[in-house]
Amino acid sequence: MSKKKKYTKKFGTPPATLIYTGKFYGDFEIEVSDYDKDEYNEIHTKNIEDCFLKKEEKKTRWINLIGIHDTDSVKKLCDRYNIDPLVIEDILNIHQHPKIEVFEEYIFIVLKMLSYNEITSSIEIEQVSIILGEDYIITFQEKKGDVFDFVRKRIRANEGLIRKKKNDYLLFSLMDSIIDFYFARLEEIEEKLNIIEENLLIKSSPEKEKEIYYIKKNLNIMIKSILHIKDVIALIVNDKPKLIKDSFKYFKDLYDHTIQITDISETLINSANDLFDFYLYMVNNKMNSIMKILTIISTIFIPLTLITGIYGMNFKYMPELQSKYGYPIVLMVMAIISAIMLYIFKKKKWM
Amino acid sequence: MSKKKKYTKKFGTPPATLIYTGKFYGDFEIEVSDYDKDEYNEIHTKNIEDCFLKKEEKKTRWINLIGIHDTDSVKKLCDRYNIDPLVIEDILNIHQHPKIEVFEEYIFIVLKMLSYNEITSSIEIEQVSIILGEDYIITFQEKKGDVFDFVRKRIRANEGLIRKKKNDYLLFSLMDSIIDFYFARLEEIEEKLNIIEENLLIKSSPEKEKEIYYIKKNLNIMIKSILHIKDVIALIVNDKPKLIKDSFKYFKDLYDHTIQITDISETLINSANDLFDFYLYMVNNKMNSIMKILTIISTIFIPLTLITGIYGMNFKYMPELQSKYGYPIVLMVMAIISAIMLYIFKKKKWM
Amino acid sequence: MSKKKKYTKKFGTPPATLIYTGKFYGDFEIEVSDYDKDEYNEIHTKNIEDCFLKKEEKKTRWINLIGIHDTDSVKKLCDRYNIDPLVIEDILNIHQHPKIEVFEEYIFIVLKMLSYNEITSSIEIEQVSIILGEDYIITFQEKKGDVFDFVRKRIRANEGLIRKKKNDYLLFSLMDSIIDFYFARLEEIEEKLNIIEENLLIKSSPEKEKEIYYIKKNLNIMIKSILHIKDVIALIVNDKPKLIKDSFKYFKDLYDHTIQITDISETLINSANDLFDFYLYMVNNKMNSIMKILTIISTIFIPLTLITGIYGMNFKYMPELQSKYGYPIVLMVMAIISAIMLYIFKKKKWM
Amino acid sequence: MSKKKKYTKKFGTPPATLIYTGKFYGDFEIEVSDYDKDEYNEIHTKNIEDCFLKKEEKKTRWINLIGIHDTDSVKKLCDRYNIDPLVIEDILNIHQHPKIEVFEEYIFIVLKMLSYNEITSSIEIEQVSIILGEDYIITFQEKKGDVFDFVRKRIRANEGLIRKKKNDYLLFSLMDSIIDFYFARLEEIEEKLNIIEENLLIKSSPEKEKEIYYIKKNLNIMIKSILHIKDVIALIVNDKPKLIKDSFKYFKDLYDHTIQITDISETLINSANDLFDFYLYMVNNKMNSIMKILTIISTIFIPLTLITGIYGMNFKYMPELQSKYGYPIVLMVMAIISAIMLYIFKKKKWM
Amino acid sequence: MSKKKKYTKKFGTPPATLIYTGKFYGDFEIEVSDYDKDEYNEIHTKNIEDCFLKKEEKKTRWINLIGIHDTDSVKKLCDRYNIDPLVIEDILNIHQHPKIEVFEEYIFIVLKMLSYNEITSSIEIEQVSIILGEDYIITFQEKKGDVFDFVRKRIRANEGLIRKKKNDYLLFSLMDSIIDFYFARLEEIEEKLNIIEENLLIKSSPEKEKEIYYIKKNLNIMIKSILHIKDVIALIVNDKPKLIKDSFKYFKDLYDHTIQITDISETLINSANDLFDFYLYMVNNKMNSIMKILTIISTIFIPLTLITGIYGMNFKYMPELQSKYGYPIVLMVMAIISAIMLYIFKKKKWM
Ligand SMILES: [Mg+2]
Ligand SMILES: [Mg+2]
Ligand SMILES: [Mg+2]
Ligand SMILES: [Mg+2]
Ligand SMILES: [Mg+2]
Ligand SMILES: [Mg+2]
Ligand SMILES: [Mg+2]
Ligand SMILES: [Mg+2]
Ligand SMILES: [Mg+2]
Ligand SMILES: [Mg+2]
Ligand SMILES: [Mg+2]
Ligand SMILES: [Mg+2]
Ligand SMILES: [Mg+2]
Ligand SMILES: [Mg+2]
Ligand SMILES: [Mg+2]
Ligand SMILES: [Mg+2]
Ligand SMILES: [Mg+2]
Numbered sequence A, B, C, D, E: 001m002s003k004k005k006k007y008t009k010k011f012g013t014p015p016a017t018l019i020y021t022g023k024f025y026g027d028f029e030i031e032v033s034d035y036d037k038d039e040y041n042e043i044h045t046k047n048i049e050d051c052f053l054k055k056e057e058k059k060t061r062w063i064n065l066i067g068i069h070d071t072d073s074v075k076k077l078c079d080r081y082n083i084d085p086l087v088i089e090d091i092l093n094i095h096q097h098p099k100i101e102v103f104e105e106y107i108f109i110v111l112k113m114l115s116y117n118e119i120t121s122s123i124e125i126e127q128v129s130i131i132l133g134e135d136y137i138i139t140f141q142e143k144k145g146d147v148f149d150f151v152r153k154r155i156r157a158n159e160g161l162i163r164k165k166k167n168d169y170l171l172f173s174l175m176d177s178i179i180d181f182y183f184a185r186l187e188e189i190e191e192k193l194n195i196i197e198e199n200l201l202i203k204s205s206p207e208k209e210k211e212i213y214y215i216k217k218n219l220n221i222m223i224k225s226i227l228h229i230k231d232v233i234a235l236i237v238n239d240k241p242k243l244i245k246d247s248f249k250y251f252k253d254l255y256d257h258t259i260q261i262t263d264i265s266e267t268l269i270n271s272a273n274d275l276f277d278f279y280l281y282m283v284n285n286k287m288n289s290i291m292k293i294l295t296i297i298s299t300i301f302i303p304l305t306l307i308t309g310i311y312g313m314n315f316k317y318m319p320e321l322q323s324k325y326g327y328p329i330v331l332m333v334m335a336i337i338s339a340i341m342l343y344i345f346k347k348k349k350w351m
C-alpha cells in the first residue's frame, strides 16, 4: 500500500467501523434550532447531550453538527435517533458519492459541497450528510463555513415560507443552498475560460495549459457529483417518499437546476478541451514562425558568405581580384541576390 | 465568488424570488391581440393593466410581453392568470433550459431563440417563455425583435389557418418560428465551414483556427438546446395534454424539424472537428516545407564554404594555390558537387 | 441570414406551404405502369392528368414522378389521392430525414438515394419519397436516373415474383434498389481507402489528407441516413402496418442489409480516422529525416570550417603556418574528425 | 460503380438470387456423418445426391459442405430440406453479419470464422453458416480447413458427451470451436502488442506504426463480429428455441466466452490506441534530441567562427594581429567561450 | 497459433475439460474452519480428504483452497459438493470475468483480486472463486497471500458480527476484503499521478510518458473488472437469492463501494489522458525553446560573419581596408547590429 492513506484508512475493517476519513479542520460544535411559524429558539454548544433536550411537539428541530472528526459525538447523536450503524459509518467516511437511502423512520442523504480556496485557486470538496426524520433534520459537516447561512438567516428573520412549513421544506432549502455553490464554481470557471479564450492568439504558455488541465479536472469532478445529486432528487420527485410531506414542486425546481448545471459543465468541458488542443496548434504555428526567420536568414546570408569565401581564397591566379571593379561588382551581385530572395519570400507570403 | 455575477445573481435566495437575471435591452412594451376567424384587434401599450381588459368569449387572446426586466409588470400579469410563483421565477431567470410543465389550467414552456449579431459575428441566445391557457397565450421576450413577426402578419392578413384555429395552433406557429431560426443559424455556420473547406490547402492561420473554435462552441450550445426542445415537443405529441386541442399533426411536423436540426448540427460538428485537426496537419506539413528549404541550402552551401575556407587558409606551403588552374578547378568541383546534391534532392522528391 | 438560402427557403412560412427546396435538374415527366401477373401497361407523359385514367381493379399502379420542382403537378396528383398537405409539403422539402408515417389510407416514406458524380468525385444525395396505398404506389424523384431501372426491367420482363405480388412487394423492391446504392458507394470508398492504406509509408500529402477528410464526411452522412432507414424498416417489421400485406420476410432481409451497411460504414470510418492520424505521424517522422540530414551536415562541416577559419586568421605570429607539414596535417585532422562523426551517427542509427 | 465488385455483385438483383459473393478456394466436397452413441458412419463425396441417402431414425446427421461456390449443389441440398430461398441466398452471400433466424422446422445461424494467414501476417474472415433441424445439422464453409476438426475427432473417437447427445449439443460444439479461434487471434495480437510495448522507448518507426494500424483494424472487425455472435447466443439462451433441446447450460458457457473475448478485445484496442499516440510523442521527443545537437554545435561553433572571421579580415590597421601573443590569446578566448557554453548546456540538462 | 499459449491452452477441448490455465505459484494447501458464535476450529492440510470430515450441523464451514493448479484436489472437493463440472472448469480457467451463477444448492461467484508487485511496480491479477452453499463456503485462490487475513483474524478473535452470523455474512466479508484492494490500488495510482501532476512543467521524459501509459492500462483493466463486480452485487441485491439469508444491507454497502471505485477510476483515467496529452504539448513547447536559441544565434552571428567575410576578400582595390578607422568602424557596426537584433528579440518576447 501507499504511504499516505486516503482510501485505505478503513482497509480490512468490518462494516459499521466508525472511522472519520477526512482531515481535522477545527473544533467540534453544534447548533440546535427549534422553530415553528411563531417561535424560534437557537443554541450553540460543544456538548452533544444538549441536543437531547426535549423538543416541543409541533416544532421542527434542526441540529447542525460541525466537525465530524468527533466520532463519539456523532455516534451518540445518531444512536439517540436509532440511526443504522452503516449509516453512521457513511456519515464519517467522506469518500461517499452523493446518494439517498429511504428508511422507515428517516431518510439519509449524502451531498458534496464545493467551495473555492482563493489562496490555492482550487476547488475543495466537503461531504455534507443529512438525516430527515418526521419532525427533525440533522446536518453533518466536516468544517465550519457559510453553507447554510442564508437559510439560517431566513429562519431567524421569519422570511418567506420556511417557518410556515415543515422539515421537508427545510431539507429543500438546504439542498438548494448546496446547489447554489455549483453555480458559483461554474461562474468562476467560465470567467477563467473566457479570459483564456480572449487571449487565444496571444502567446500560449505551459502555465496557461496547466490552468486548463486543472479546470478540466475540476469540471470532471463536478459533473460526476451533480449527476449523482440529480439521481437523488429524481428519486425524491418520482418515488415521493412519505417523509417528504408536500414540497415536491420545490424539488422539481431543484431538479431543473441540476440539468442546468450539467448543461453548463458539459459546455465548459467542451471549451476546455478545444482550448487545450488549440494551444497545441499555436505552439506548432509559433514554431513555423521561428523556422521561417531562421530559414530566411540562412537562405540569404549563407550563399552570400560563399561568395565572400570564394574571393577570400588564396589562389595565386584569380583574375577578378585584380580588377578595380571587382569589389563593387561583387557587392552589387550580393545585393541583387538578396533582393531576389526577399522578393521570393514575400511572394510566398512568408513575410 | 467571481466579480461578475452571471449564475449567482440569485445566490442564497429562497424559491419564488422574482429577479431578472438577464441584461437590459430597451423599454418595456406589450402587444395584445384578440382574434377569431372574423375579427382582429391589436393594441400596443406600456401599461400592464391594459392587458386586463375583458376579452370576448370565443376569441383567442395573445399577449406579447417584451422586456421582462420589468419584473413588477410580469408579476402583475401572471398573478392575474393565477400563474404559480415558481413559474414566474423561471420566466425571469434566463438561465433555464428549454422545458415544458403541464398544469391544470395552463402549460408553461421555455424556449431559446438564437439570433445572429452581424457586428460581433456571433450567435446570441434569448430566452422566450410561453404560457398557454384555455383561450389565451402569453409570450415573454427579453428584447424586441422580429421573432414572431411572420406569425403576426399572417394573423393580421388572415392568411392560412391561423385565424380559423385556436390558441394551440398559435402556439405551434410561434414554436415553428423559433425553430426556423435554428435552420437560419445552421445555414450561416454551414457556409462558413464550406469556405474553410474550399481553402483547406491554402495557408492555414490561427485566425481561421479560432473561427472554427467559435463555430464548434456555437454548435455545441445549439445541440444542447435543440435536444431539450425535442423533448418538449415529444411530451406534447406523446402525452397529448388537454390544452393542446387538436393540432397534434402540426407538432409532429415540428418534431421532424428538431430531428433534421440535430442531424445537421452533428454533421457540422464532425466537419468542424476534422477541419480543426486538418489545420494541425497543415501546420506540420508547412514546417516540413520550410525545413526542406533550409536543409537544401545548408547541405549545398556549407560544404562548398568549407572548400573555400580550406583554400583561404594561410599555410605557407599549399601547392594547389600556386597553380594557375587551381581556381577554375575548384570552381568546377564546387559546381559539380552542387549539381550532384540537387540531383539527389530531386530524386528524393524534395523539389 | 446568409446569402444563399439552403435551409431557409421556407423561413417564416406557415405549414403546408408547398415550396420545392431543391435544385432544378431537368424537365418534369411521369411514368405510369399498371400491371398484374398477366398484363403490363406503361405510359410516359408530361401531363399530370394522364395519371388520373381509370385503373382496372385488380392491377397494381405505379406512378413514378420525376422532377418535383413542378409543385403544381405534385399537388394535383396528391390531391387526387387525398394526401395530407403536410405530406405534400414534406415531399417537396428535400431536407427531410428518412422516415415513415402510417396513415389510414396510405403509408408515406421518405428515403435518401446516394449516387456518385464521377466528375466531381463526390457523393450526391437525392430525396426519394414513396406513397403506398391499397393498390397503388407513387414514387417522387428530384431527377431522372437509373434508380429503379432494374425493378422496372423485371416488371416488364415478368421476371421473378414482382408481377405475381402486390404493391407492398413492389415497395420492398424499390427500397431494395435504393439500399443497393449504399453498398455501391461503400465499395467505392473502401477502394479509395485501400489505395491510401497500401501507400501509407510513401510520401503523404495534403491532397491525400484532404481526400480522407471528404471520405469521412461522406461516411458520416451515410451513417446518419442508414440509421434512419433502419428505423423505417424496423417499424414495418415490428408494427406490421396493414397496407404491407404479406412481404414481411423480404423487409427482414432488407433490415439485415441496413445492419451490414452500418457495420461496413463504421469500420471504414475507423480506418479513415486512423489513416488521418497516421499522416500526422508520417509528417512528423519525415521532419525528423529532414532534420537529421541538416544536423549531420552541420555537425560535420561547421567544426571543420572553424579549423579553416583559425588558419585563415592574419596573426603575424602563427607558427603552424610556416611548417610545410601544416597543411597536410590539418587536412588529415579534418578527415579524421569527419570519420569519427560519421561513425557516431552510424552507431546512433541515424544513417 | 467501382472496378472490382465486392458488395455490388448482387446489385439490382431480386431477392433469393443465388449468387456466391466470395472467392474460389478449391474443389467442392461434402462430408456426411451419421452417428449415435453406438455407431458412427462417415462418407466423403463430391456428389450432392449422396447426402440424400436415407438416415436411420434415431441418428444425428451432420452434413459438412465445403466450397459454397458450387451454388447448384447448395441449392439442391437446401431444397431437399425445404430451406427458404432467402436463407439459401444468405448462405451464398458472404457479407452477412453473424445472426440467427428461428423457423418452424429449422434454425439458421451465420457465423464468422477468423483464421491467421502466416504469409501475409493478416487475419482472414470466412463465413460459416449452420442449419439445425430436428435431427440433422448442415454446415456450409467457403474453404477447407481445420475449423471443426477437433469436433470430428471427438465424434469418431466417442470422446466425451458428443455421441451421447443430440444435434443441439453438436451445434454448441461447432460454435465453441469457432469461438476458440477468436481467442487464438487475440493471443497473437496480444503478443505483438507486448513486443511493441517492451520496445516503446527504443527507436519508433513507420513500420511499427503501420503494424499498430493493422492491429487496430483487425480488432475493430473482431469486436463487431463477436458482438453479433453474443446476440446470437443471447437469443438461444433467453428465447430457448425448441430445436435447442437441452444444451442451454453449454450455450451459457459460450456466452461467457463472448464476454471474455469482448473484454480482451477492448483492452487491446485501448492499448493499441495508446501505443499509436505514444509513437507520435516519441517522434517529437526524438526531434528534440536532434535539434539539441544541431543547436549545441551551432551555438558553440558559429560565434567562434565569427572571431576567426574578424581576425581574417584584411584591414591594414589591425593592431592585435601584430602582437605575438595575439594568436594564443584568441585561441584561449575561444576555448573559454566553448567551456562556458558547454557548462550552460549541462546546467540546462541538455547533455 | 502463437508460441506462448495464454488463451489457447484449452483450444479445441470439449466442455468441462479441467485444465488450470494459470501459473504455478507454490504448494497446494487448504485451511478448513468450522465456527459458530461459541466455537471455532481451524485445520491446515495438504490433503483434500481432510475437508470431508463431518461438520457439526449448525456450524459454518469455510474451506480455503490455495493453489488451484492441483486440479485433482479441486475436482475431488467439488464432486463432494455436487458442483457442476462446468463450474469446476471455470474455477480452473483463470480468464473468467467476474460473474455470479445461482444454482439450486449453491451460488458460484468469480472475482478478480488486484495486488501490487513492489519489484516490478505493476498490478497483478489473481482469480478468486467462491462457492456458497447452505452452510458452507469454499474459496479458491491461485496463490497464497493476505487476501482474507483480516477476515480470518476477526473470526478467530470473535470480533464483530462475523461469528454470530451465517455464511452469507462471511461471503460479504470476503467480497468486502477483495474490494478493499481496489481502493488500495487506486490510492497508489492516484499518488503516482499526483507526482506527475506536480512536476508537469518540469522536463518531460519518455520514461514518465511510459509510466502514464502503464497507469492507463491498469486503470482500464480495473474499470472492466469493477463493472462486472458491480453487476454481481446488483444481482444479489435485486434478485435476493435464497442462499443469501439476511445480509442484504451489507451487500448494498458493498454496491456503494463499487460506485465509488468506478468514479475514482474514471476520474484518474481522465487525468492520465490529459497528462499524456500535456506531455505532447510540452515536448513541442520545448522544441520552440531550442529553436529560438538556434535562431537567435544564427540571426545575430551569420550576418556579422558575412561582414567579416566581405572584408576578408582579396580584391586588390578595397578602399575601406586602407583606412586606419576601418577596423574599429566595422567592429562598431557589428556591435550595433547585434544590439538591434537583441532588442528586436526582446520585444518579440523571445528572451
Ligand atoms: Mg463497508
Ligand atoms: Mg457505507
Ligand atoms: Mg461522487
Ligand atoms: Mg447513485
Ligand atoms: Mg437558488
Ligand atoms: Mg483531448
Ligand atoms: Mg430555485
Ligand atoms: Mg425554477
Ligand atoms: Mg439548455
Ligand atoms: Mg428537459
Ligand atoms: Mg417552418
Ligand atoms: Mg479534437
Ligand atoms: Mg484526438
Ligand atoms: Mg413545417
Ligand atoms: Mg414536414
Ligand atoms: Mg438524414
Ligand atoms: Mg426517424
Ligand SMILES: [Mg+2]
Pocket (backbone or CB within 6 Å): C176, C180, D010, D011, D012, D013, D014
Ligand atoms: Mg439487393
Ligand SMILES: [Mg+2]
Pocket (backbone or CB within 6 Å): B277, C273, C277
Ligand atoms: Mg481524430
Ligand SMILES: [Mg+2]
Pocket (backbone or CB within 6 Å): C176, C253, C254, D014, D015, D016
Ligand atoms: Mg436482398
Ligand SMILES: [Mg+2]
Pocket (backbone or CB within 6 Å): C253, C256, D086, D089, D090
Ligand atoms: Mg439476406
Ligand SMILES: [Mg+2]
Pocket (backbone or CB within 6 Å): C263, D096, D097, D098, D224, D225, D228
Ligand atoms: Mg459483422
Ligand SMILES: [Mg+2]
Pocket (backbone or CB within 6 Å): D176, D180, E010, E011, E012, E013, E014
Ligand atoms: Mg473451448
Ligand SMILES: [Mg+2]
Pocket (backbone or CB within 6 Å): D097, D098, D099, D228, D231
Ligand atoms: Mg444481429
Ligand SMILES: [Mg+2]
Pocket (backbone or CB within 6 Å): C277, D273, D277
Ligand atoms: Mg487516436
Ligand SMILES: [Mg+2]
Pocket (backbone or CB within 6 Å): D176, D253, D254, E014, E015, E016
Ligand atoms: Mg467452454
Ligand SMILES: [Mg+2]
Pocket (backbone or CB within 6 Å): D253, D256, E086, E089, E090
Ligand atoms: Mg465456463
Ligand SMILES: [Mg+2]
Pocket (backbone or CB within 6 Å): D263, E096, E097, E098, E224, E225, E228
Ligand atoms: Mg473482466
Ligand SMILES: [Mg+2]
Pocket (backbone or CB within 6 Å): A010, A011, A012, A013, A014, E176, E180
Ligand atoms: Mg471495507
Ligand SMILES: [Mg+2]
Pocket (backbone or CB within 6 Å): E098, E099, E228, E231
Ligand atoms: Mg457479467
Ligand SMILES: [Mg+2]
Pocket (backbone or CB within 6 Å): D277, E273, E277
Ligand atoms: Mg488520447
